[in-house]
Amino acid sequence: MHTEEREIILNPSILSADFTVLGEQLKALEACGCRWVHIDVMDGTFVPPVSFGEPVITSIRKKSGLFFDVHMMTEHPDTHIDALKKAGADLVCVHAEACTHLDRVLGAIREAGMRTGVALNPATPLSVLDYVLDKTDMVLVMTVNPGFGGQSYLPAMTGKIRALRNMLEKAGHPDIRIEVDGGINAGTLQTVLDAGADVLVMGSAVFQGDPAENFRKMQALVR
Numbered sequence: 001m002h003t004e005e006r007e008i009i010l011n012p013s014i015l016s017a018d019f020t021v022l023g024e025q026l027k028a029l030e031a032c033g034c035r036w037v038h039i040d041v042m043d044g045t046f047v048p049p050v051s052f053g054e055p056v057i058t059s060i061r062k063k064s065g066l067f068f069d070v071h072m073m074t075e076h077p078d079t080h081i082d083a084l085k086k087a088g089a090d091l092v093c094v095h096a097e098a099c100t101h102l103d104r105v106l107g108a109i110r111e112a113g114m115r116t117g118v119a120l121n122p123a124t125p126l127s128v129l130d131y132v133l134d135k136t137d138m139v140l141v142m143t144v145n146p147g148f149g150g151q152s153y154l155p156a157m158t159g160k161i162r163a164l165r166n167m168l169e170k171a172g173h174p175d176i177r178i179e180v181d182g183g184i185n186a187g188t189l190q191t192v193l194d195a196g197a198d199v200l201v202m203g204s205a206v207f208q209g210d211p212a213e214n215f216r217k218m219q220a221l222v223r
């Protein structure tokens with residue numbers, strides 16, 4: 001698949017949402033064409049904050065038919081695979097830095113019937129992906145250091161996204177998606193698209209203010 005044919009996914013991150021009205025906001029996003037939602041699970045160890053886990057995912061699953069992209073910012077993500085499947089996750093993205101046995105973890109996620117993602121912190125080299133591409137559906141390039149919403153995009157990540165796109169084409173895996181997460185907004189969107197990203201996570205850019213209205217503005221920029 002060539003870059004120009006690849007569908008761009010705008011992926012709102014609920015970390016910045018108002019949880020008291022999240023069900024309605026997800027419905028409104030779905031109504032304006034949103035298909036994915038990004039769910040940040042943080043354990044207070046891999047990253048400083050604690051966010052939420054399977055009970056919250058189970059609860060929003062009841063309100064939403066969106067594709068659930070779960071970003072696991074936790075140590076030992078393998079211990080959550082079955083619970084995430086039960087909770088309604090569609091894709092589980094684990095940090096390479098948190099997995100001693102990355103190949104095994106990716107295999108287990110697929111075996112449980114979900115898609116796989118490998119997330120890389122800004123300082124982690126692309127070479128960690130070399131022997132797991134056949135078990136990977138998506139690579140998440142962190143464009144900030146993980147743990148917090150509302151940070152600024154790290155400009156050095158543009159070259160990393162471009163290098164990853166070249167690497168995937170050369171390795172015969174052009175269909176593996178490249179997700180970017182952190183500081184994506186109207187000012188950085190074109191940069192990451194040009195570099196080869198096709199799944200754009202947006203927390204504050206969507207949930208600060210009216211999510212549906214913000215989402216439509218972002219859609220217009222992508223078109």
Ligand SMILES: O=C(CO)[C@@H](O)[C@H](O)COP(=O)(O)O
Nearest residue numbers: 146147149150182183203204
């Ligand atoms: O994984 C993370 C933060 O670690 C994210 O998914 C944030 O939710 C992105 O927030 P913004 O930078 O878009 O505000």
Ligand SMILES: [Co+2]
Nearest residue numbers: 013040071181
């Ligand atoms: Co995230």
